[in-house]
């Protein structure tokens with residue numbers, strides 16, 4: 001009787017911890033299931049083997065039986081050896097009782113929740129133990145599993161739609177490398193202007209692009225407004241775009257996985273990218289964001305001017321003949337007009353996790 005009471009008390013004591021773990025497990029199972037195109041039950045089932053074995057071993061050990069008696073009664077030596085192993089495992093599980101119980105309970109509860117479709121957005125496991133089995137599949141669904149193979153997330157969209165921030169956060173979250181391709185065009189525009197070259201001369205701009213040293217991309221001032229304007233002028237030239245294509249493709253297929261953001265990533269650079277997202281927002285929202293961003297940096301700007309600039313840049317980027325800004329036909333559309341950055345990031349994660357090519361790398 002007291003054994004049962006102790007068991008019930010232990011269950012009550014550990015259930016909050018088990019529930020936290022169960023939520024994370026459920027989220028990861030569902031993310032892995034979506035990415036692999038399998039059911040949550042099929043993904044969760046093999047992950048219940050260890051908790052089942054541990055649970056049985058613990059029950060055997062704490063059940064008050066006598067190992068020697070069981071071994072004597074065992075029909076074969078193999079069965080006797082298996083009982084010893086289970087007994088030993090049960091002893092270990094009992095020593096690590098406070099870890100074993102939330103782990104076993106959490107996994108079974110999590111599998112049930114996953115099968116019911118609950119907590120699909122959960123992924124951050126607050127417990128470090130027992131999470132190794134998921135990490136490769138859940139929070140890094142498209143990440144680590146595919147890392148060896150190459151996995152490209154192509155993000156396109158107009159200026160100030162939030163694509164840069166989303167791309168950076170995705171890269172950090174999945175452990176992918178990140179390339180802001182706009183910096184390439186910015187660097188070319190800046191170099192050409194510094195050298196007094198004609199920005200409308202496509203061949204001359206192409207030569208600057210072919211000689212570009214990627215080391216210049218580290219220059220923080222490239223992110224400024226002026227460089228953005230210069231970039232959009234040199235980006236219209238086909239020789240410039242051609243010179244940058246191989247570099248971007250090589251980056252996209254690097255073994256660790258990559259996120260690239262720009263205007264033509266999903267359409268021209270990586271039409272075969274595993275994930276394509278087109279991030280947009282209304283010109284007014286984008287102009288407001290850009291104005292606030294610049295005001296926060298202490299720059300004297302006004303909303304009307306920025307809105308004009310945003311519209312002019314949209315027009316130039318969408319209207320040009322070479323690789324115009326447009327969504328790839330198979331891109332997921334993400335309108336961030338009504339979303340804050342956290343919501344936009346989560347929406348992007350869902351798109352990546354739902355990719356049907358978690359490790360194809362093809």
Ligand code: CDP
Nearest residue numbers: 159160181182183185231232235262263264
């Ligand atoms: O951050 P923001 O969107 O303002 O600019 P960016 O992404 O750094 O791009 C600056 C300009 O480079 C854009 O307006 C495009 O004209 C050009 N660009 C492009 O043509 N293709 C890319 N893949 C990236 C940028």
